[in-house]
Amino acid sequence: MPNIQFFALAESVCKKLNLPPIPFPVRKGRDEIIFNPQGVALDLLLDELEQYLIEKPEEKIFYKDAFSRLAAIEGIRLGEEGFHDHAAHYFELGLALDPANLALRSNYALSLQSAGRKEEAMRQYRFLLQQPVISGQCLVLIPAARLFLDCGDPVTAHQIVKHCASFMPVDNEFWDLFAEARQRCGIKRWMAPRQKQQEIMRQATAPDYKSAPTGKKKNFCPACGNRLKPGARFCGGCGHAL
Structure with a gap:
């Protein structure tokens, strides 16, 4: 040349x-x-x-x-x-x-x-995905997981995001993707760390509606305090109408 x-x-x-x-x-x-x-x-x-x-x-x-x-x-x-x-x-x-x-x-x-x-x-x-050096490259793996999920391969997507989860990404979108992949794979509902924290806080601040235990209810006349028979319409002691 x-x-x-x-x-x-x-x-x-x-x-x-x-x-x-x-x-x-x-x-x-x-x-x-x-x-x-x-x-x-x-x-x-x-x-x-x-x-x-x-x-x-x-x-x-x-x-x-x-x-x-x-x-x-x-x-x-x-x-x-x-x-x-x-x-x-x-x-x-x-x-x-x-x-x-x-x-x-x-x-x-x-x-x-x-x-x-x-x-x-x-x-x-x-x-x-077959290259070991890529295993820590979440900026590559997360888009890959999204693509596999969108293309109908939730198993591969879940394998990828499960691996990425070990690095504890702080991006909420990642945990939403993780939850979606698990759901599409038929795995029971999973809560992201932020969701778990919210649930713990909700339970901690929820009022306790449990009533104190009570003994067996007893009927007494409101007028004289005499014990009443079950089903009585009048007090046997003072004749007060019940």
């Missing part, structure tokens, strides 16, 4: 973006578009690198980290702007070169889910 030039990003830019300090291939005539007074057009730089690696596949190992990092940066930016399909495209590009990158794959699954591509997202989540 004789029309290729190589450009190195400033050290401060590499440090800020966590990019390796390596030269990037750019076709002649494209450098003025990519490197402009406003900064570096990272999406165009990534496009140039992608095109270069198509022509030079032997360079993929050298550029793997830079490529996956650029793909992650662009994917996250587009996702934050609400362009989830485009974000998924960039995450997918990065995974093509760096399939073991679980951060990329997690973001890919989240972007697919946000884009409404549920079946594809579940495939990615199923892969992630």
